[in-house]
Amino acid sequence: MAIYKNPWLAVVAITCVALPAFGQSAADTYSSVVSADGAIHVPEHYQEEMVFIGAWGMKGSGAEKITGFHNVYTTLDVVNHYQKTGEFLDGAVLIKELLGANSGRKTTGDLAWGGKITGWFVMVKDREDRFPDNPLWGNGWGWSYFDASDLNNTTSTNFRSDCLGCHIPAQKDDWIFMDGYSLLKKAN
Numbered sequence: 001m002a003i004y005k006n007p008w009l010a011v012v013a014i015t016c017v018a019l020p021a022f023g024q025s026a027a028d029t030y031s032s033v034v035s036a037d038g039a040i041h042v043p044e045h046y047q048e049e050m051v052f053i054g055a056w057g058m059k060g061s062g063a064e065k066i067t068g069f070h071n072v073y074t075t076l077d078v079v080n081h082y083q084k085t086g087e088f089l090d091g092a093v094l095i096k097e098l099l100g101a102n103s104g105r106k107t108t109g110d111l112a113w114g115g116k117i118t119g120w121f122v123m124v125k126d127r128e129d130r131f132p133d134n135p136l137w138g139n140g141w142g143w144s145y146f147d148a149s150d151l152n153n154t155t156s157t158n159f160r161s162d163c164l165g166c167h168i169p170a171q172k173d174d175w176i177f178m179d180g181y182s183l184l185k186k187a188n
């Protein structure tokens, strides 16, 4: 084939074929997370294949005890792009995993650690208004929640009633609560 007259192109072609299908980039993740009609899914192996960017500890009302954790993941190219530009790459997938908490005394002190996963919130960056008629897409993102029992089918029906109201305090940061993600600091 003419293309392989240039040995560098051959190397690029072979490298692309050898890469695993998921988790390398926002584009790969996007295609495994979003169906043609805009339905969002939770990728099965996100813990191994995505980058952990931060955790939130949930305190019970009044008590000092931690009652749960929210762990947040994205892909490495999204991290790199954010550090460079201060913006989320088109197709960026953010997964917030909800966990219960266990607690007890360890040699470092009184500790809380992650328990069972109870569900996931997923957001997918959309700079092209890809699904204008889908009520789970809007304000530059796709939005969905999943119970732990079903990675594939969201229980959300409308991002405006199910998500947006709570995310208003984060509107200036493209609807994302940046306090929790020290990795996503724009490099000067």
Ligand code: HEC
Pocket (backbone or CB within 6 Å): 056, 070, 072, 094, 095, 096, 121, 122, 123, 142, 143, 144, 145, 156, 159, 162, 163, 164, 166, 167, 170, 175, 176, 177, 178, 180
């Ligand atoms: C009760 C308020 C509330 C609702 C409802 C809510 N969120 Fe959030 N969300 C938050 C807050 C606050 C954070 C950051 C702190 C935390 O995890 O508690 C957050 C964090 C997230 C994150 C991690 C990225 C970030 O912004 O920090 C994702 C992803 C997310 N939410 C998606 C959704 C989706 C999708 C929906 C609707 C299906 C939704 N949320 C509904 C309050 C809410």
